[in-house]
Amino acid sequence: MSNRRLTTTSYALLSQLSLRPWSTYELARQSARYFRYVWPRAESAIYREVKQLAQAGLVESRKEFVGRRARTVYSISKAGLAELREWFDTPPSPIAMEFEGMLRLFVAPVATTEQVRAALEQVRADNLQMIDFGGEVKQEYLDGRGALQDQVYVRALAIDFFVSLMNTVDAWVERTLGEIATWDHLSVTERNERALEILAQVPVDTPAAPTPATPVVPESQRRSPRYPRG
Amino acid sequence: MSNRRLTTTSYALLSQLSLRPWSTYELARQSARYFRYVWPRAESAIYREVKQLAQAGLVESRKEFVGRRARTVYSISKAGLAELREWFDTPPSPIAMEFEGMLRLFVAPVATTEQVRAALEQVRADNLQMIDFGGEVKQEYLDGRGALQDQVYVRALAIDFFVSLMNTVDAWVERTLGEIATWDHLSVTERNERALEILAQVPVDTPAAPTPATPVVPESQRRSPRYPRG
Numbered sequence: 001m002s003n004r005r006l007t008t009t010s011y012a013l014l015s016q017l018s019l020r021p022w023s024t025y026e027l028a029r030q031s032a033r034y035f036r037y038v039w040p041r042a043e044s045a046i047y048r049e050v051k052q053l054a055q056a057g058l059v060e061s062r063k064e065f066v067g068r069r070a071r072t073v074y075s076i077s078k079a080g081l082a083e084l085r086e087w088f089d090t091p092p093s094p095i096a097m098e099f100e101g102m103l104r105l106f107v108a109p110v111a112t113t114e115q116v117r118a119a120l121e122q123v124r125a126d127n128l129q130m131i132d133f134g135g136e137v138k139q140e141y142l143d144g145r146g147a148l149q150d151q152v153y154v155r156a157l158a159i160d161f162f163v164s165l166m167n168t169v170d171a172w173v174e175r176t177l178g179e180i181a182t183w184d185h186l187s188v189t190e191r192n193e194r195a196l197e198i199l200a201q202v203p204v205d206t207p208a209a210p211t212p213a214t215p216v217v218p219e220s221q222r223r224s225p226r227y228p229r230g
Numbered sequence: 231m232s233n234r235r236l237t238t239t240s241y242a243l244l245s246q247l248s249l250r251p252w253s254t255y256e257l258a259r260q261s262a263r264y265f266r267y268v269w270p271r272a273e274s275a276i277y278r279e280v281k282q283l284a285q286a287g288l289v290e291s292r293k294e295f296v297g298r299r300a301r302t303v304y305s306i307s308k309a310g311l312a313e314l315r316e317w318f319d320t321p322p323s324p325i326a327m328e329f330e331g332m333l334r335l336f337v338a339p340v341a342t343t344e345q346v347r348a349a350l351e352q353v354r355a356d357n358l359q360m361i362d363f364g365g366e367v368k369q370e371y372l373d374g375r376g377a378l379q380d381q382v383y384v385r386a387l388a389i390d391f392f393v394s395l396m397n398t399v400d401a402w403v404e405r406t407l408g409e410i411a412t413w414d415h416l417s418v419t420e421r422n423e424r425a426l427e428i429l430a431q432v433p434v435d436t437p438a439a440p441t442p443a444t445p446v447v448p449e450s451q452r453r454s455p456r457y458p459r460g
Binding site for chain 1: 238241242245246248249259262263264266267268269270311314315318319321322323324325326327328329330331332333334335336337338339340341342345348349352353355356357359360361362363364365366367368369370371372375377380381382383384385386387388389390391393394395396397398399401402405406409413418421422424425426428429430432433434435436437441443444445447448450451
């Protein structure tokens with residue numbers, strides 16, 4: 001095996017290839033379908049990675065013909081599977097999120113209310129499209145035509161997660177747009193008073209004992225992708 | 231203004247600096263607290279970016295002395311604010327997530343059940359730490375000692391989101407660990423039968439009309455960060 005350090009992107013690809021072989025075209029499709037919500041990387045990065053993994057002997061590629069059209073099909077090698085199995089015993093990194101819509105909410109004090117509203121309407125529209133997509137994927141597996149239908153016992157749990165996430169986003173955008181609708185009639189001081197009432201209702205326990213002046217992010221959130229090598 | 235193309239990371243930093251000035255130390259702290267869950271980038275990338283923005287004249291830096299210790303304080307320039315305001319009118323990119331724990335669930339067919347369970351226990355533990363942190367931040371703002379206390383009308387809505395998200399993750403991990411506990415007693419066929427029942431209960435509407443053989447991710451999810459320049 002090469003000395004090149006494997007990244008989570010490497011493992012994400014090896015994982016995908018450990019479940020069944022995929023053609024280049026199918027990998028591209030999968031990159032939009034799954035990678036984006038699990039380990040978002042540019043399609044170009046995924047192609048580059050699969051080629052490097054092939055060079056390192058962790059992935060095997062073979063040419064297949066569908067009629068007269070050639071296509072490359074990738075599968076995991078024995079060495080790749082061994083690498084992957086080592087990774088299974090390392091702790092996964094914590095969830096991280098790219099949420100540009102939230103950045104747009106953060107700048108509310110310097111943006112117009114209309115700009116913030118428009119950004120959140122966009123978040124809602126994108127999310128509703130994803131909810132529709134979630135419904136289609138649910139139906140796909142219920143119909144028995146999923147790409148990993150023989151692994152529906154795993155996929156159902158993932159679909160459950162993404163639908164729960166999207167429903168959470170939808171409910172939040174709804175109530176947030178409702179709040180923003182009140183801004184036109186309220187001074188910042190009045191908004192802040194109202195916000196303290198909202199905050200008091202946020203469903204999380206507050207600490208029993210006094211906390212540091214500025215709460216510090218848990219150490220786990222700084223855990224970086226790690227793969228101990230001898 | 232420079233010709234350098236601004237990225238979402240640039241705008242994330244300009245956004246932060248538009249809300250108030252921050253010292254280098256405070257920015258580092260903020261990068262762990264907010265950036266990670268909104269626009270996760272390495273601390274080093276954030277430092278590099280703020281320096282480049284200063285070179286481009288979008289950010290101003292000044293040295294301050296706290297006793298004998300010097301510190302650099304960054305604030306947004308007039309040109310920076312103008313750039314930021316242009317950005318406000320562009321649509322935000324859709325939510326994307328890094329969720330390595332889900333990658334570990336995906337590989338259940340080639341991992342041991344114990345490995346999958348351990349990975350999800352880690353997701354749960356990390357998430358519970360974040361829930362505690364959420365409670366501390368809630369208390370911080372209720373106590374009137376938040377870093378952006380005068381903008382609690384915005385921050386309360388963000389805290390609401392992150393707590394909702396973490397509660398959603400927690401509930402999902404709980405039921406998923408419950409499912410995994412059944413795997414030891416079930417064949418893959420039996421697990422798959424059970425999964426179809428779970429799937430039928432996932433709270434999302436399925437399409438009324440037949441859908442394509444393989445549902446296609448909505449176009450919006452491929453929207454790339456864009457910033458039209460003349």
